[in-house]
Amino acid sequence: MNSVIERLRRTTDTIVGADDLRERLASGRQLRIKYGVDCTAPDLHLGHAVNLWMMRQLQDLGHRVVFLLGDLTTRVGDPTGRSETRPVLTPEQIDANAASFLEQVSLVLRTDPDVFEVRRNSEWYDAMSIAELLGLFGQVTQAQLMSRDMFRERVAAGREIGVHELVYPVLQAYDSFAMRSDLTIVGSDQLFNEQLGRVFQQRLGSPPQVVLTTTITPGIDGRAKQSKSLNNYIGLTDSPRDKFGKLMSIPDELVEAYARVYTELPLPTVAALAAAGGGRAARDAKLRLAAAVVTRYHGAGVAKAELDSFRHTFTDHGEPANIPAVTYAAERATILDLLQAARPTESNSNLRRLLRQGAVTLNGERLTDPATPVSLTTPLTLKSGPRTWHRITPVRSSG
Amino acid sequence: MNSVIERLRRTTDTIVGADDLRERLASGRQLRIKYGVDCTAPDLHLGHAVNLWMMRQLQDLGHRVVFLLGDLTTRVGDPTGRSETRPVLTPEQIDANAASFLEQVSLVLRTDPDVFEVRRNSEWYDAMSIAELLGLFGQVTQAQLMSRDMFRERVAAGREIGVHELVYPVLQAYDSFAMRSDLTIVGSDQLFNEQLGRVFQQRLGSPPQVVLTTTITPGIDGRAKQSKSLNNYIGLTDSPRDKFGKLMSIPDELVEAYARVYTELPLPTVAALAAAGGGRAARDAKLRLAAAVVTRYHGAGVAKAELDSFRHTFTDHGEPANIPAVTYAAERATILDLLQAARPTESNSNLRRLLRQGAVTLNGERLTDPATPVSLTTPLTLKSGPRTWHRITPVRSSG
Structure with a gap:
């Protein structure tokens, strides 16, 4: 059992109820894993997939993921600033989003009915009376709900909290x-709500769910999540080539975290990648990472093809082997002039x-001011x- | 129309929507007057009756009182400090309380179906979905609800607010x-909730109700309400004798307020009562007040009988004509000794x-300390x- 927990721990930030988890895994019973989502249009990325892979590990041990569509709450929508309540999403949109969600989720999770179940929370809320809800x-x-980080931040920022949001x-x-959840694996922003879930389960006479929160890694720009x-x-539905290319573009210092959280490379290998210096070694580390991620989602064959393609396309210095040439008919220009010449169809x-955004470099030097002067001799x-x-x-x- | 409002104004503290009230009274339409109560055991007193008499005036003009039993919210009850939700009142208790309420209310209101209607808020809440409620x-x-006086006071006092209370x-x-309320007449502690009623009516496309709050007078001890x-x-179900006796016991300075708020004596008469000095004039003013109140609830005949009985029983100095005699066999005692001698069956x-509580006087002087020494010579x-x-x-x- 501890080996299961050890594997999960690789991408776990906190566990609430670790002893319960150990005990339940040891019981031999099929655990019910809550995977709750709202029904807005999904676009799952590697960050979401961390949780999904942990669930997948548990599925492979015979446990069941209960995919819970929060259709009731989505149906209500957010009426802030509107004079009348109006659903943000129609039932048809909710259904379409749910289908898209399932499709993306199935890129990681097993969806055979032995280990996967789809529920909607309207099942119980449509049957619940107002009196029960008030109960x-x-x-x-009120103070317990307002202690939630998000609410305190909103109050501090002078923004309003709708009562429907407060009771969410x-x-x-x-x-x-x-849904008789035994376990849920969520981002740390959901910790408050899921801990409240434990409170309700206990008050209502059920064993409380274990809550695991997952490690959050920065985005490919190395900044926010x-x-x-x-x-x-990096979207789960991105093509293998896009995944590979985006991974090659991350800052060197992110390679270790990405390899640890987004791949199953053995931890000593991850440490070795982290120890790689700059230049060529850093590029090789990134290639290893990119190949591992693409392998995870698309298989080793596709990953190998992408690796070869990348090596064919880019020089060892990381520039493409074939770069389109643009001529410029002046000795002095600004960086914006050069961009306009290179990409004449882009808007200013x-x-x-x-x-x-820092996306522009000239001979490897990042330039951000459009008026930066450039002298063209070579x-x-x-x-x-x-x-x-x-x-x-x-x-x-000729002038 | 203004004469109606003038009459109501005698016991009105504030009017929200005075122009609407004028307009609706002028329209000739039967107005729906919301009289909302919770279904706990009722014990209506003269203070509550102020509102009822105002409604009665409007009934006499053909308007309709809608007596709204808040059975839904009563059913939920207050689970503070309990580990599980449990209704404070059973449906049977709610029904019994509702019947008792109706009986007491009918001491003032007309209950013929042309001008009286009984509703329960479970009618709409039992039919409402959770999604609608969240809407x-x-x-x-949250900030709007928390702006309510009662909540702010509770927060200041460090007491908790249940979320069911917050959303009440x-x-x-x-x-x-x-219930399509045109008008409601409430104590000032209900002003917040009923003003929120106006907001909801407007948001949902209905004309907002007029809210009248009523004057609150102190209790018969001259202190709290x-x-x-x-x-x-003074309970509505108190006997005529109890009503009369309790009114004779109020502090002189309350006579004016009571006469203005609890009787229909002409205002010049009320002013004359207020101008009465102490002693016999004050007693006569109180007799006038007591007779007017008893007349209002029990008719002039009963009031006359109570007046005569009181005059027969009590001397002009306000003492009963026949006071039981108690002998005390010592020259010195404490006031507590005397009380024990006079009322031997009462507990210490x-x-x-x-x-x-200040209920004890000796030769007209109020004594509160049980150890107060008394010297018995006369x-x-x-x-x-x-x-x-x-x-x-x-x-x-003999000692």
Whole structure:
């Protein structure tokens, strides 16, 4: 049993109820693992998949993932700033999102009915009376709910909390009771709600679920965690080539964390990758990481093909083997001038954004100010974005 | 219309929506007056009746009182400090309380179906889904609810607020929409909830109810407002004699307020009562008040009989005509000794409580310390409680 926990621990941040977990794993009983999601449009990335792989490990031992669609709460939606309550999502949209979710989840989880079950929380909330719900509300105080980090931060920032948002944790907590959850594996932002789940289970006479929170790693830009809005994530549905390319673009110092959290490479190998210096060794470490991740999702054959393709496309210095050439007919220019010449179909504002985001390098030097002066005497290598390269060649103008 | 409002104003503290009230009274339409109560055991007193008499005035003009039993919320009860939710009241108790409520209310209100209707809020809450309720919750913020006086006081006092209590105002507010309330007449402690009712009605597309709050007068001890726990109230079901006697016991300075709020004596008469000095004039003013109140509830004949009985029983100085005599065989005693001699069947702790509550006078002087020394040379008049008198006569002991 401890070996199972040891394996899970590789990507675990905290465990609430470790003794319960040990005991339940030892009992031989099939455990019910709560995997609760809301029904907004999903776009799962490697970060989400950390939790899914842990569930997959447990599935491989015979335990059951209960995929819980929070359709009731999604149906209510967020009416902030509206004069009338209005569902954000129609039932059809919820169904479509649920289907898309299942498809993405099945890239990691086993979905055979022995170890996978789909539920919707409307099953119990549609059957629950208002009186029963108020009874649940009586189990918890306003101060307990307001102690949640997110709420305190919102109050501190002067933003409002809708009462439907305030009571949301109560619903999420009751879900754990209703579906008889033994265990849930969540991001640390869900710890409060899932711990409240333990409270409700105990109050209502059930054994409390074990809560595991997972390690969060930064996005591929090395800054915030992976998120759609920052576009710094590797999606589960990204092509093998995109996954490989994005992984090759991460900062060197992220290689260890990514290898530990996103692959099953043995930990000594991970340590060796971390110890790799800069330059070629760093690139080889990244290649190893990228191949391991692609292997995990697409198999060793695809990973090998991507590795070969990458080696064929890029020189040992990390530049593509074939970079399109652009001529520029002046000796002096700004970096924005060069970008405009290289990418004539891009809007000015997009080019400025790329600069602002630090995506532009000239001969390996990052430039952010569009007005940075450039002197063209020899050919220069311009990179704008992770995989967009140009070779700028000065041509003496006829003027 | 203004004359109606003028009459109501006699016992009105604030009106929210005065223009709406004028307009609706002028429309000729039968107005729906919300009279919401919870279903705990009722014991209506003169203070509650102020609101009822205002509703009665409107009934006499053809408007309809909708007596709303808050059975849903009563059923949930207050689970504070309990490990499991448990209704405080059974459905049978709720029904019994509702019947008792109706009986007491009918001492003031007309209950013929043209102008009286009984509803229960379980009618709409039993039919409402959790999703709909969450939609209502989305109309209001946590900060709005917490701005309620009662909640702020509880937080300041370090006491907890159950989430079912926090959301209670939302339910009470929605009631106003569901029952199409035009008007409600409440104590000022209900102003917050009923104003929230206006908000919900407007959001949901209905005209907002007018909210009248009523004047609150002190209890018969001249201190806090009338309440069961302080036993300082005049109950609607008190006998005519009890009503009369309790009114004769109020402090002189309360006569004006009581006459204004609890009777329909013309205001100039009320002013004249207020101007009465002490002694006999004050007693006559109180007799006038007591007779007016008893007339209101039991008719002029009963009031006249009580007036005569009182005059027969009590001297002009306010002492009963016949006071039982008690002999005491010592020259020195404490006030507690005298009380024990006069009321030998009372427990010591009860006698001490009477002292503490200021219910004991000796020759008209209030004594509160049980150890107060008394010297017995002439007969003394001992009063302990509103209508308990003894004449203590010293008898030289044989010792």
